Amino acid sequence: xxxxxxxxxxxxxxxxxxxxxxxxxxxxxxxxxxxxxxxxxxxxxxxxxxxxxxxxxxxxxxxxxxxxxxxxxxxxxxxxxxxxxxxxxxxxxxxxxxxxxxxxxxxxxxxxxxxxxxxxxxxxxxxxxxxxxxxxxxxxxxxxxxxxxxxxxxxxxxxxxxxxxxxxxxxxxxxxxxxxxxxxxxxxxxxxxxxxxxxxxxxxxxxxxxxxxxxxxxxxxxxxxxxxxxxxxxxxxxxxxxxxxxxxxxxxxxxxxxxxxx
Numbered sequence: 001x002x003x004x005x006x007x008x009x010x011x012x013x014x015x016x017x018x019x020x021x022x023x024x025x026x027x028x029x030x031x032x033x034x035x036x037x038x039x040x041x042x043x044x045x046x047x048x049x050x051x052x053x054x055x056x057x058x059x060x061x062x063x064x065x066x067x068x069x070x071x072x073x074x075x076x077x078x079x080x081x082x083x084x085x086x087x088x089x090x091x092x093x094x095x096x097x098x099x100x101x102x103x104x105x106x107x108x109x110x111x112x113x114x115x116x117x118x119x120x121x122x123x124x125x126x127x128x129x130x131x132x133x134x135x136x137x138x139x140x141x142x143x144x145x146x147x148x149x150x151x152x153x154x155x156x157x158x159x160x161x162x163x164x165x166x167x168x169x170x171x172x173x174x175x176x177x178x179x180x181x182x183x184x185x186x187x188x189x190x191x192x193x194x195x196x197x198x199x200x201x202x203x204x205x206x207x208x209x210x211x212x213x214x215x216x217x218x219x220x221x222x223x224x225x226x227x228x229x230x231x232x233x234x235x236x237x238x239x240x241x242x243x244x245x246x247x248x249x250x251x252x253x254x255x256x257x258x259x260x261x262x
Contacts, residue, residue, distance in 0.1 A: 011107035013160040021157055024107060030114050031153065034146045037118075041143035045136050054133025055140050061128050062144040069124050070152070071196035074189040084221055090231035092116065098232060102217050103252040104181045105160050111153055121145040152191050159191075179206055184213040218249040 011024050025031060045055070077083070083093035096116055099109040122142060129141025158170060159177040173192055180188040187202040187210060188194060197203035204210050215222065226233050226245040233241045238252060 012105055013107050013110070013157065014105040014162045016107075016161060018158075018161065018163055021161055025154060025157060028111055030111050030117070031150060033114060033118075034150050038143040038146040038150075041139045041146070044139040045143065048134075048136035048139060050136060051133065054137045058129045058132045058137040058141050059144055061132065062125050062141050062148065065124070065128065066145065066148050067190065067193035068196050070191065071189050071200070073120070075200075075202070079185065079189075079219055081220060081225070084225075084232050085229045087231045090229070091235055094232045094235055098219060098221060099236075101181065101185065101219055102249070107157065107160075110156060110160065112149070117149060121149060155192050175206070179204065182216065183207045184210040185216045185219060186210070186213060217251040222248040 013021070016024070049055075078093075078097040083089040084098070092113075095109065095113055099106070103109065122145075125141040125145035126138045129138035133140075155170070155173065156177075158165060159174045160181075165171050165174060173190075173194070176188045176194055177191065183206075184204070187204045188197055189202060190197050194203055221229075221232060223245060226241065226249070230241050230245075233239045233244045233249075239249065
């Protein structure tokens with residue numbers, strides 16, 4: 001019922017206040033699941049605790065590794081072509097990134113989907129914790145991964161909210177992320193950390209650094225790609241497959257009707 005009520009609401013970040021965002025954020029089922037699982041993992045860490053140093057090293061490792069994992073997934077999976085080129089994964093790609101780039105202010109497609117985020121977090125951080133300190137460290141790594149995910153998701157919301165943050169750090173990451181969405185999507189893949197962008201030479205300060213991208217709202221899924229791999233277009237309520245193939249795909253202008261949301 002909670003999930004049904006959330007999806008039926010018209011959550012538009014360009015029309016929300018920070019207070020309204022807080023309510024929507026903690027009402028979203030995925031955030032509730034992350035926090036509940038993180039709490040369970042903290043309890044398991046306490047139950048299985050044997051030594052403090054492995055836990056400290058595990059927490060530090062998760063904080064360091066997480067931005068690089070997010071960068072690699074964002075750049076090579078979410079912005080890659082192979083997910084939309086298969087009818088088996090086209091719906092997943094549409095849900096986890098295509099819809100967000102076409103309509104960056106729609107909160108209902110900003111959050112990650114549990115069926116993709118939970119396995120990813122588990123597969124990335126749990127082995128790190130297990131290798132460092134066994135079961136207790138693995139549980140701590142999972143809790144850290146889930147809490148960092150919550151932190152990422154909230155900052156991602158702020159970056160699309162019609163609001164100028166007072167904290168300089170938030171203003172900076174908001175500016176860099178919006179350049180990724182509205183100027184050139186081939187750089188600035190970070191959310192809270194842009195160190196991986198600097199390491200892999202995809203960082204840019206603003207519009208003057210790179211030319212505007214023609215695919216910033218469709219991620220390259222346009223024209224001939226639609227003709228060859230039509231599954232995402234067929235799943236998208238406001239697209240006509242033939243017209244999208246002929247004219248291309250731009251930013252979604254109209255708000256998505258509640259009945260048409262995927």
